[in-house]
Amino acid sequence: MNDVHFKKIALIGIGLIGSSIAHAVKARGLADEVAISTRSPATLKRAGELGLGTSYHDRAVDAVRDADLVIVSVPVGASGAVAAEIAPGLKPGAIVSDVGSTKSSVVAQMAPHMPAEVHFIPGHPVAGTEHSGPDAGFATLFEGRWTILTPLPDADPAAVARLRAFWEAVGSKVEEMDAAHHDKVLAIVSHLPHIIAYNIVGTAEDLETVTESEVIKYSASGFRDFTRLAASDPVMWRDVCLHNKEAILEMLARFSEDLAYLQRAIRWGEGDKLFDLFTRTRAIRRSIIEAGQDTAEPDFGRHAAEQKPA
């Protein structure tokens, strides 16, 4: 147990991340009240059916009144509008945070709207699944994962510590860095992989010589893993691309350069170059497993592996 507790938490946006926060807060008793608001009436209704909060509000400004902690979980392109909307309702001393996958853009959009007496501390739980919506959330999503906080230079250390304690209470590990560095890190570990995955699925769909049914039948040989990434929420990912443009374009340029080098090695039959690359990439995999960020289970086998005798 820990002593993190808020009288009232407001969740603006109740998709995969918002609803997972709601589950985690409830499961661990971190708040007396959880006020929920989201733009879509159908989603708000569904959140009520799922019992995710203690009150439900059509207008975000109504949800944030008297809240000690406000967490905005919307596609990053909507951050500015939400900040403008909630600003008049924010309680002095409240902590306002978000969960967006890009941080410089969120700061630029939200900070100008924040009243002086509010603690605005951007955040990003690096966790998720390929599913979206209020039904997709679960209480343990953040366990063992990292949440990155990107406090502004003038942030109040006590407020940052309190937000950190909140994320730790829902099972997350917490790291702090500046927004620009966050955006570079995420561009390579998350944004580029998703863009590449979307791209290859698009390429496969457009082929004339290989049918879509063939792509589906034989997808277990590698393609399948890309389709999972490429099934993620399109609005969220459109916004990520538009709001972390510089870092993404830099990573894409490097990726394409490296791919041209690899392509040339294939064309000229340079087996040594291929072997060198294919060998050194194994080491990172081992490190990820050692760091507890994935398991060593032979996941390609999926069902088959589950049936593997002990």
Place this chain on the structure above:
Amino acid sequence: MNDVHFKKIALIGIGLIGSSIAHAVKARGLADEVAISTRSPATLKRAGELGLGTSYHDRAVDAVRDADLVIVSVPVGASGAVAAEIAPGLKPGAIVSDVGSTKSSVVAQMAPHMPAEVHFIPGHPVAGTEHSGPDAGFATLFEGRWTILTPLPDADPAAVARLRAFWEAVGSKVEEMDAAHHDKVLAIVSHLPHIIAYNIVGTAEDLETVTESEVIKYSASGFRDFTRLAASDPVMWRDVCLHNKEAILEMLARFSEDLAYLQRAIRWGEGDKLFDLFTRTRAIRRSIIEAGQDTAEPDFGRHAAEQKPA
């Protein structure tokens, strides 16, 4: 039960695929004798310790004597040498097949060595994990997966039917197509995904602004899935690249064109184009799940998802 049975099966090469065949043959009683040969003495010894066969041979030509079915499971670059080595020992009427991920090259390498009275029928079980070696195999690897046979135009239909029945007996579904078409299909569903995965892992490793430890910590956000592919056997994948060059270069060219289009849309802030692509890729994901080639479980969550209450 089915009536597929061979007096003697020879397995040349006993890595992930060879050892999975051995387990499956044993589990289902498909042969009286299973003779195993592989180039590495240590691997052959290990195969013996695992009890994968009934006899073990330093020389492949000794293993294939009197065998009714010979399955060559070696990196595709070694196919020609193995074919030359086993040719003198092959029994008239024997079926010789392989499991290589490229087929035109295997045909070109092996066919010239095959005695006229032998049935050479190339094959490719589209199944695997990111692990390799004789310890990685398991009996159910092929269940629900597809095996592609690429018989030559003059193949004996009875021999093809017998090989098909063998793969069905180990749980696989079977499809036939010509070698050139196989190579195009696999280039997009398997070879390109692996090359892209190796490439992005290499790009990430070479960054100056983001440390390797950051890449590892935050890998759950997408990168992780690529590292699994990029942990596959480097010799096997070097050989695939060298032996399916034309089809791979064609797919790489298309992929790069599409990526340039996407990159331009990001640079110019064309959200509609991004949204369109990110939406249509979801449909393929659904089809793959409907076809039983993956599950709908939210795999990004990994451990966390396993703890999700029902």
